Amino acid sequence: MDLAYGPKYEAFRDEVRAFLAAHKDQAPRGGEQTMAGGRAWQKLLIEHGYAARTIPRAYGGYGAEPDILESRIIAEEFVAAGAPMGMANQGISMLVPTLLELGTEEQRKQWIGPTIRGEVIWCQGYSEPGSGSDLASLKTRASEDGDDFLINGQKIWTSTAHLADMIFCLVRTEPDAPKHQGISYLLFSMKTPGIEVRPLVTMTGAAEFNEVFFTDVRVPKSQIVGERGQGWQVANATLKHERGMLGDPNQAGSRLKALIELARTETVGGERLIDNPVWRDRLLKLQARVYAMEFHGLRLLTGRLKGEAPGLPGLIVKLMGCELNHQLAAFAIDALGELGVLYGESPHLRNHGNWQRNYMFDLGLIIGGGTAQIQKNIISERGLGMPREPKPAS
Amino acid sequence: MEFCLSNDQAMMQETIQRTLERVCPLERVRQAAASHETRAADVWAALTEIGVPGLIIPEEHGGVGLTLLDAALAAEALGRSVAPVPFAASAVMAPLALMGAGSPAQQAEWLPRLAAGEAVAGVAVAEHASGARDGAGVAAANGRLSGKALFALDAGAADVFVVADRAGGLHLVSADAPSLTRTALTSIDATRSIAELDFADTPAEPLAARDPAPVLRRMIDAGRLALAADILGAGQRMIEKAVDYAAERRQFGRVIGSFQAVKHLCAEMAAELEPCRALIWYAGYAFDEDAERASLMAAHAKAHLSEVGTFVARTATEVHGGMGFTDLLGLHYWFKRVGFDRQMLGGPERVRQDAAAFQGWA
Numbered sequence: 074m075d076l077a078y079g080p081k082y083e084a085f086r087d088e089v090r091a092f093l094a095a096h097k098d099q100a101p102r103g104g105e106q107t108m109a110g111g112r113a114w115q116k117l118l119i120e121h122g123y124a125a126r127t128i129p130r131a132y133g134g135y136g137a138e139p140d141i142l143e144s145r146i147i148a149e150e151f152v153a154a155g156a157p158m159g160m161a162n163q164g165i166s167m168l169v170p171t172l173l174e175l176g177t178e179e180q181r182k183q184w185i186g187p188t189i190r191g192e193v194i195w196c197q198g199y200s201e202p203g204s205g206s207d208l209a210s211l212k213t214r215a216s217e218d219g220d221d222f223l224i225n226g227q228k229i230w231t232s233t234a235h236l237a238d239m240i241f242c243l244v245r246t247e248p249d250a251p252k253h254q255g256i257s258y259l260l261f262s263m264k265t266p267g268i269e270v271r272p273l274v275t276m277t278g279a280a281e282f283n284e285v286f287f288t289d290v291r292v293p294k295s296q297i298v299g300e301r302g303q304g305w306q307v308a309n310a311t312l313k314h315e316r317g318m319l320g321d322p323n324q325a326g327s328r329l330k331a332l333i334e335l336a337r338t339e340t341v342g343g344e345r346l347i348d349n350p351v352w353r354d355r356l357l358k359l360q361a362r363v364y365a366m367e368f369h370g371l372r373l374l375t376g377r378l379k380g381e382a383p384g385l386p387g388l389i390v391k392l393m394g395c396e397l398n399h400q401l402a403a404f405a406i407d408a409l410g411e412l413g414v415l416y417g418e419s420p421h422l423r424n425h426g427n428w429q430r431n432y433m434f435d436l437g438l439i440i441g442g443g444t445a446q447i448q449k450n451i452i453s454e455r456g457l458g459m460p461r462e463p464k465p466a467s
Numbered sequence: 468m469e470f471c472l473s474n475d476q477a478m479m480q481e482t483i484q485r486t487l488e489r490v491c492p493l494e495r496v497r498q499a500a501a502s503h504e505t506r507a508a509d510v511w512a513a514l515t516e517i518g519v520p521g522l523i524i525p526e527e528h529g530g531v532g533l534t535l536l537d538a539a540l541a542a543e544a545l546g547r548s549v550a551p552v553p554f555a556a557s558a559v560m561a562p563l564a565l566m567g568a569g570s571p572a573q574q575a576e577w578l579p580r581l582a583a584g585e586a587v588a589g590v591a592v593a594e595h596a597s598g599a600r601d602g603a604g605v606a607a608a609n610g611r612l613s614g615k616a617l618f619a620l621d622a623g624a625a626d627v628f629v630v631a632d633r634a635g636g637l638h639l640v641s642a643d644a645p646s647l648t649r650t651a652l653t654s655i656d657a658t659r660s661i662a663e664l665d666f667a668d669t670p671a672e673p674l675a676a677r678d679p680a681p682v683l684r685r686m687i688d689a690g691r692l693a694l695a696a697d698i699l700g701a702g703q704r705m706i707e708k709a710v711d712y713a714a715e716r717r718q719f720g721r722v723i724g725s726f727q728a729v730k731h732l733c734a735e736m737a738a739e740l741e742p743c744r745a746l747i748w749y750a751g752y753a754f755d756e757d758a759e760r761a762s763l764m765a766a767h768a769k770a771h772l773s774e775v776g777t778f779v780a781r782t783a784t785e786v787h788g789g790m791g792f793t794d795l796l797g798l799h800y801w802f803k804r805v806g807f808d809r810q811m812l813g814g815p816e817r818v819r820q821d822a823a824a825f826q827g828w829a
Contacts, residue, residue, distance in 0.1 A: 074469065074470060074471075074472075074473075074536065074748070074752045074756070075468065075469045076468065076469075076470060076752075076756075077468065078468050079468070082468075142468055347828050348829075350820075350829075353819075353823050353828060353829065354816060354819050354820075357767075357770070357819040357822050357823060358770075358771075358774070358819070360767065360822075361746070361767040361770060361771035361822075362742075362771070364746060364749070364764070364767055365742035365743060365745060365746040365767075365771060366742055368470070368742070368745035368746055368748065368749040369741065369742040369744075369745040369746075371470035371745065371749075372470055372471060372744070372745045372748070374468070374470070375468070375469055375470045375471045376471070378468065378469075379471075385737060385741060386741050389737065389738040389741050389742070392734075392738050393738050393739075393742065446727075446731070448734075449727075449730065449731040449734035449735065449738075450727065450730065450731075450734075452734035452737055452738055453730035453731065453733050453734040453737075454730070456734070456737060457706075457710050457733055457734070457737055458710070459710060459713065459714065459724045459725070459730050459733060460714070460722060460724050460725040461725065462725060462726075462727060463721060463725060
């Protein structure tokens with residue numbers, strides 16, 4: 074056990090701090106972020122290696138060797154300084170790694186640079202109304218028409234579709250093939266005729282997602298990533314990157330801090346919540362869980378540094394991390410009593426209504442990105458080696 | 468940056484586990500339970516040979532000189548095999564009392580014998596760890612103790628007791644002191660021994676430290692961590708048994724492990740228990756390296772493992788169906804081990820009260 078980073082990394086930390094001290098005033102301020110301001114900050118970060126750090130220089134990145142601890146130090150120092158991190162949208166976190174792994178040289182040259190600079194915004198066209206957990210059953214059809222595909226169908230849960238320039242999209246090109254072998258992964262412009270984007274309002278009251286409808290959308294066949302019919306394998310390379318983003322233990326840590334502060338400051342009939350044994354006990358139960366997940370994260374980090382496969386410990390993070398975040402928000406709502414239901418612009422509102430918003434949105438995260446039930450299938454089958462559900466006779 | 472076991476630690480734990488698989492299979496546990504052995508001689512001898520009783524005792528006193536994290540790894544292996552031997556009190560708490568508060572003479576008298584497995588030490592600190600029940604309490608005056616201590620740990624085979632008096636002073640009491648009455652308390656867990664100690668002006672040697680409070684604190688922290696690690700090992704074994712059973716047991720024409728209702732129970736157990744391992748590791752590390760948070764982490768480890776262990780114990784039993792409820796399978800030894808660990812040195816609610824106090828919340 075050695076939780077020190079060592080002199081080499083502490084020197085790197087000093088560099089990051091010096092950068093932040095010198096440039097933090099150029100960062101876009103929360104609330105009034107403009108696209109232009111965000112892009113200028115992103116450009117500065119890429120130049121110094123604090124965004125797109127490991128993307129090769131040939132594609133517009135900084136070109137550093139992957140180093141997990143350096144990435145972690147950058148994140149720690151940006152959070153500590155209250156400076157916005159580099160952009161993290163679906164294009165950057167999911168498409169770019171996929172193109173690096175499976176794209177053609179031409180696709181990498183064309184898309185990676187503009188994507189990491191924030192000049193091209195992407196959305197992800199995976200889920201469909203009839204294909205959620207069973208994503209491979211997707212029906213959006215791409216039929217051949219000369220050198221093009223004609224796309225017809227519907228996608229759902231498409232966040233940022235209303236802002237996106239481009240979409241990376243799963244479509245069925247081989248309707249007669251087994252379901253996992255008839256899918257292709259296409260890239261096309263959201264300005265293409267025949268695309269309609271409708272906002273999808275969720276229980277939080279905001280339209281965090283969209284539905285996207287395709288009617289005879291014409292896409293050149295050359296805009297495929299990987300082989301035709303291999304889109305499922307390409308998408309899995311991408312999903313692997315998405316799972317890593319969900320269930321982040323640092324979020325639970327900062328949320329717990331806010332809960333402790335809430336329990337210290339909110340009073341009921343003159344008694345602070347933290348002085349009430351019932352609330353205190355529930356808060357302590359959550360604190361133990363937050364610590365356990367934080368140290369579990371350190372264990373996984375060490376495994377990654379050693380190049381070990383994450384195995385069962387890695388498979389539980391999405392399930393446990395999302396559930397914990399949800400429980401943390403639930404505590405705040407319960408502890409606030411009637412105040413806990415206030416929302417919108419109400420008088421007496423606490424924390425801008427974010428506890429309720431998080432409580433609802435986190436339920437979405439428990440369902441999205443592989444439901445809790447799908448996670449339990451994965452944990453039991455891949456983590457514990459239990460048998461798969463037998464296929465129904467068809 | 469390395470948050471994992473060292474190769475030496477992993478090997479040490481595996482050696483203990485292998486040894487126990489050889490000398491302490493379930494049949495041996497059954498025998499020991501039937502004959503009320505809580506220091507099964509052959510198991511104790513095999514563990515002594517590989518240094519387990521003296522794991523944290525300094526080498527100058529014949530021990531191995533390792534850390535509390537190492538002791539937690541040993542406790543995990545013992546819990547895994549529901550080993551009927553002393554450990555939390557005799558190999559962890561009592562050595563810490565002697566090392567932290569004992570005079571050189573007291574250390575020289577007891578530490579080598581404990582390390583060599585020739586003596587067992589019981590520990591009576593329940594009044595401070597979990598609160599006095601049934602009028603328990605020990606008064607000390609002029610080198611003599613009066614009153615009673617409940618739930619002395621590793622008591623059955625003990626040759627000496629470390630006893631905390633009401634004010635937190637620590638004393639050594641010989642198990643054969645004439646005015647000491649030791650009454651075994653029968654518990655659900657036949658693999659461990661607890662006792663009531665009644666003192667009637669019983670001669671006791673005070674442990675020498677001027678301020679015993681920090682030593683008592685360390686003993687309780689370490690004992691809690693040892694019990695928590697015992698739950699980790701027992702829980703891990705119960706999950707493995709449930710998964711194995713579900714792969715064999717057939718109903719409705721298929722193995723029950725292919726039903727999602729059963730798979731999800733197993734996934735929930737694994738998802739709950741896996742982060743506990745990191746919590747135990749950190750609490751062990753904190754005991755030596757993060758003094759400010761050592762007590763808090765030990766408390767969280769104890770409370771959280773107790774909650775998760777209880778969930779795993781009942782759920783693994785359910786996965787075994789009716790067989791889990793029988794004595795034929797013997798799963799109940801693990802169930803009861805977890806139940807015992809949960810209550811000793813403070814149940815979760817009590818331990819969380821301490822965790823609040825450690826942070827200035829209460």
